[in-house]
Amino acid sequence: MSREEAWQILCEWTQSENLRRHALAVEACMRYYARLFGEDEELWGVVGLLHDMDYERYPSLKEHPFRAMEYLRARGVPEEIVRAVGAHADHTGITRLSRMEHAIFACDEISGFVIAVALVRPNRSLDEVDVRAVLKKMKDKAFARGVNRDDLLRGAEELSLSFEEHVQHVINALKPIASQLGLNSLPAQAGGAGMHNPPPK
Numbered sequence: 189m190s191r192e193e194a195w196q197i198l199c200e201w202t203q204s205e206n207l208r209r210h211a212l213a214v215e216a217c218m219r220y221y222a223r224l225f226g227e228d229e230e231l232w233g234v235v236g237l238l239h240d241m242d243y244e245r246y247p248s249l250k251e252h253p254f255r256a257m258e259y260l261r262a263r264g265v266p267e268e269i270v271r272a273v274g275a276h277a278d279h280t281g282i283t284r285l286s287r288m289e290h291a292i293f294a295c296d297e298i299s300g301f302v303i304a305v306a307l308v309r310p311n312r313s314l315d316e317v318d319v320r321a322v323l324k325k326m327k328d329k330a331f332a333r334g335v336n337r338d339d340l341l342r343g344a345e346e347l348s349l350s351f352e353e354h355v356q357h358v359i360n361a362l363k364p365i366a367s368q369l370g371l372n373s374l375p376a377q378a379g380g381a382g383m384h385n386p387p388p389k
Contacts, residue, residue: 189265190290194234201241201256210300213238213362217295218288220361225287235272235292249279278339284346294343294354297335301325301356304332306353306371313365313372319355 198211215236219289222232228240242256253273260270267288276296284290302317305325311317325331326340344354358366 189234189269191230191233191237194237198237199346202244204244207240207244211240212302212365212368213290214239214295216365217299217358217361218291220357221291221295222288223381224357225291232288232291234289235269236295238261239273239276239292239296241307242274251376253277253280287347290343290346293339293356294347296343297339298354298358299362301332301340302337302355302362303369303371304335306323306366311372312370314359314366315357315372318358319352322355322359323352 198208202208215233218232219229219235221227222229229277235362238256238260239253240256241253242259243252246252246255253276257270257274260273260295261267268288271282272286272289272292274280275284276292278293284293302322303316305322306314306317308313308323308331326337341351344351347354366372
C-alpha cells in the first residue's frame with residue numbers, strides 16, 4: 189500500500205482534524221524509527237497513518253481497531269500491516285512480535301503526550317520541549333491524566349531504549365512536521381501532507 193492510498197483511506201474514515209494530526213504525528217515517529225532501525229520507512233509510515241483510522245466511527249474497545257482490521261483485510265492489504273494496526277492496542281490481545289508492532293505501540297501515546305507538552309509552552313513550540321520538560325509533566329498527574337504513564341514507559345522498553353532516549357527520538361521526529369501539527373517550530377518537510385489534501389505523488 190502506498191502512502192497516498194493510506195492517506196486517502198484515513199481521510200475517508202476520519203474527518204476530525206485532531207485525529208488526522210495524530211495520525212501524521214505517529215506516522216512521523218514510525219518513519220523516524222524505521223530509518224533508525226534500517227527498516228522499511230514507507231511500510232512503517234503506512235501503519236502509523238492507519239492505526240486509528242476507525243476510531244472516529246467506532247471508538248469503543250469492542251470495535252476499535254477491529255473494524256479497521258476487517259476493512260483492510262477485505263481490501264487485500266498485507267497482513268503485516270493489518271496485524272500492526274491491531275497490535276497497537278493491548279485490548280486486542282494480539283501479541284506484539286515484530287519490531288514494527290512494538291514501534292506502533294511505543295509511538296502512539298507518547299507522540300500525543302509530547303505534543304500536549306508543546307501546547308502548554310509559551311510559544312506552543314516543539315523547540316521549547318526537551319526531555320526534562322516531558323519528564324516533569326510525566327510526574328504531574330493532573331496533566332494529560334487520560335494518558336497511562338506505564339504504557340509510555342513500556343513503549344520505550346519494548347524498543348529496548350531508555351525512556352529518555354525514546355522521548356528525544358519522538359521530539360526529533362515531530363519537529364519537521366510541527367506546522368502540520370498546529371505547532372510553531374521548524375518548517376514542515378517539503379512534500380508533507382496538509383490536513384485536507386492528499387500527499388503529492
